[in-house]
Amino acid sequence: MISSSLTVDRSEFEAATGWQLKPEGACKGEVCIPLAEPAGDTVQIDTLAPQLGMGLAHDEAAGLWAVGPAALGGRALATTAAPNLTLPDLDGNMFQLDSLRGKKVLLIAWSPY
Amino acid sequence: MWQALRNELHGEGFEVVTVGIDTAGAEACRRFIEGASPEHPSLIDQHHVVSSMFGIINIPNSVWIDEEGNIVRPAEAAPAPPSFADVERVNPFEGMTEFPERAGAIMAEAIGIESSPEEYEAALRDWVAKGSDSAFALSPDAVIERSQPRDPNTSLGQAHFALATHLELEGNHDAAIGHFAKAHELVPDNFAYKRQAWSLEPGGDTPFARFWQGPQEGNEDAWPYASEWVSEVKAMGAANYYPKFQA
Numbered sequence: 149m150i151s152s153s154l155t156v157d158r159s160e161f162e163a164a165t166g167w168q169l170k171p172e173g174a175c176k177g178e179v180c181i182p183l184a185e186p187a188g189d190t191v192q193i194d195t196l197a198p199q200l201g202m203g204l205a206h207d208e209a210a211g212l213w214a215v216g217p218a219a220l221g222g223r224a225l226a227t228t229a230a231p232n233l234t235l236p237d238l239d240g241n242m243f244q245l246d247s248l249r250g251k252k253v254l255l256i257a258w259s260p261y
Numbered sequence: 262m263w264q265a266l267r268n269e270l271h272g273e274g275f276e277v278v279t280v281g282i283d284t285a286g287a288e289a290c291r292r293f294i295e296g297a298s299p300e301h302p303s304l305i306d307q308h309h310v311v312s313s314m315f316g317i318i319n320i321p322n323s324v325w326i327d328e329e330g331n332i333v334r335p336a337e338a339a340p341a342p343p344s345f346a347d348v349e350r351v352n353p354f355e356g357m358t359e360f361p362e363r364a365g366a367i368m369a370e371a372i373g374i375e376s377s378p379e380e381y382e383a384a385l386r387d388w389v390a391k392g393s394d395s396a397f398a399l400s401p402d403a404v405i406e407r408s409q410p411r412d413p414n415t416s417l418g419q420a421h422f423a424l425a426t427h428l429e430l431e432g433n434h435d436a437a438i439g440h441f442a443k444a445h446e447l448v449p450d451n452f453a454y455k456r457q458a459w460s461l462e463p464g465g466d467t468p469f470a471r472f473w474q475g476p477q478e479g480n481e482d483a484w485p486y487a488s489e490w491v492s493e494v495k496a497m498g499a500a501n502y503y504p505k506f507q508a
Binding site: 149150198201202203204205206207209210212214215216217218219221222223224225226227228229230231233235236237238240243245246248249250251252253254255256257258259260261 | 263267274275276277278279280281282283285287289290291293294295302303304305306310311313314315316317320321322323324325326327328329330331332333335336339385388389392401404405406408409410411412413414415416417418419420421423424427428433436440443447453456457459460471472474
């Protein structure tokens, strides 16, 4: 996620990272990571990010912060449950990977460069 | 490229989803997608979210997902199916009559890049036919174990890449370069991060431009990155560009 402040709304953090901040900790699917203190309506990303193994990058001139994905367990995948990839097609129509439940899916990443 | 195989296997409960990864967005992908006329979902990923979500590190890469939404093979090299090799593709050299020296150097390396398209297609067909009984559908532990390594430094590199993308899309290309470079340094295995950033530098006024991925002749000092495609592929050995298919 990208933010112009180290203090962000909890809901914004949750929507951008997919981690729900609950009384028992930060949770995604069945994984819950206990936090040093329970999250309020706003969270400090510089306090929260290290607890989830998330990198925090800064651009001073632009006044922006970026949070990387959680690094837990040393691997890109913490679970085999496929995330609900949601992306637009050429015309801007949003597509959700979950809409293909019941089918075997071959996801292919390519690029024009 | 995948359309014919998709059509053949679609009746067996199989679908292809292609994701074009490009900071330059939908318009940069359009001629390739329209050229392939896909009937399957064909998506645009301007922010490389498939890298953080699935651990995709080069292109083309694939992920296999079963009927219940479980990943059964994590990100790996995905060569296009050889049985449909005659399917029309966009030719990046179209309209070019003269080939600059660098184009030759790129082709000399590209020719040494190895993949296992027959083996990959056979494995894919086996999985579509047999599902979880296929030897190519991995156990959950193997899926996680074979997904890309990620530590807080990798995550920091991905954060820098996200900042770079944001700045680039705001039109602040000069500010983006430093963060792209930081991402390259922190996540050296992510070749998509490198190819992406290199492809956003001027590549000459030809259809080949986005494959140029290196300094302009006579203006080498203007190249902002520590490496470029040709020397990097030479150093790693073209044969190692894509890891071998691992049953």
